[in-house]
Amino acid sequence: MYCKHCGTVIAEGARFCTGCGAPVESSRHSAPAPPPDRPAQHQGPPMPRTAPPAPHSQPLRRHQNAPYPPPRVVRGRVGYSPRINDPIFAKYRSRNLVWAVIFTVFMFFAAVIGFYIYGENSSDITTDEAISQGIILGLIFVAFGVGSIINRLRKRNWDGVVVNKTKKVHRDDDDDDNNATITVYIGRKTTMRYTIHFRDDRGKKRRYVFENDPVRFNYFQVGDRVRYHAKMETYEKYDKSRDTIIFCNLCRKQNDIAADTCYYCKGPLLK
Ligand SMILES: [Zn+2]
Ligand SMILES: [Zn+2]
Incomplete structure (x- = not known):
């Protein structure tokens, strides 16, 4: 059995989800909550705790006792967001690529300088040999770095x-x-x-x-x-019209669908 809210596996007979804490709706015991426009008294024998209100009482009051908050008014859009044209998304990639290049260059020099220092302080190996070994290792790092950059550009x-x-x-x-x-x-x-x-x-x-x-x-x-x-x-x-949440397309974190920008990275949400 899976939690209807978060998808966590829950034990048969459990009353609450161990993942998100939501009460578990057992398909055998509880019917889904009736829509607000339908009277509830057709639902079989009344039980003490969840007794349906008398027909003349206000239907709104039942809402306050509902296990979940009423549906939100704010809805996401249907269709891919034009906000993808915001320059921040193009910048995100170029900044990433710049960092990848910087990292690759850094790794090359780290290997060469590391071996140079080792050569200077070791009696097993001459400084020249150490430098050339450092260059070989550095070039391997460069090959990996360039490979991953090309891979990213081809996506x-x-x-x-x-x-x-x-x-x-x-x-x-x-x-x-x-x-x-x-x-x-x-x-x-x-x-x-x-x-x-x-x-x-x-x-x-x-x-x-x-x-x-x-x-x-x-x-x-x-x-x-x-x-x-x-x-x-x-x-x-x-x-996104049935969603109450949206994931940031920059930092991937979860946001409320009502939000305009990401709470965490301040980037525009694609909605
Ligand atoms: Zn859950
Ligand atoms: Zn974000």
């Missing part, structure tokens, strides 16, 4: 649709791919790995993988149309 936007969503509990102690990815633990020794599967408009399969973010997982639904923004490597949903 293109695409439009697609969510075709599937999967999640997998990753237990630390039976971690077969023993790589050096940074994992954040939920509970004791598990990581939840979420994957959103897309098919782009040219038929190519795409994947968005992230960890321990059930809210982000819930944000995407099968059938949603999505645009991938290669400059920022982030995603934008076509139809």
Whole structure:
């Protein structure tokens, strides 16, 4: 059983979600709340706590006792946001590329200078040999740096649709791919790995993988149309009209749909 709010796996019979704390609606015991325009007294025998109000009482009062706040008035737009033309998005990429170049150059000189210092202080190796070894190592760093920059420049936007969503509990102690990815633990020794599967408009399969973010997982639904923004490597949903949250396309953090700019990075939200 999954939490309807955040997608966390919850134990059968649990009354509250361990992920977000929302009360668990059991499909057997509670029907969904009736829309405000329909009287509630058709709903079977009244129970002491949730007794429906008498027919003549104000229907609004029931709203205050509803388990969830009433739907928000603020809604996101339908359609991709024209705010993508804000120069901050172009700047984001060029700034990233400048930093990548600076980092690559820095790594080259760090290798050369590091080996030079080692050569000066070591009796095993002459300074000339040390410098040439430092240059070789530095060039390897440069090759990696240039490779990743080219890789980034070749990424293109695409439009697609969510075709599937999967999640997998990753237990630390039976971690077969023993790589050096940074994992954040939920509970004791598990990581939840979420994957959103897309098919782009040219038929190519795409994947968005992230960890321990059930809210982000819930944000995407099968059938949603999505645009991938290669400059920022982030995603934008076509139809935001049913959403109460929006993810910043610059820093990826979650914001309220009513916000105009990101609370965290002050960038414009694509809405
Ligand atoms: Zn939850
Ligand atoms: Zn942001």
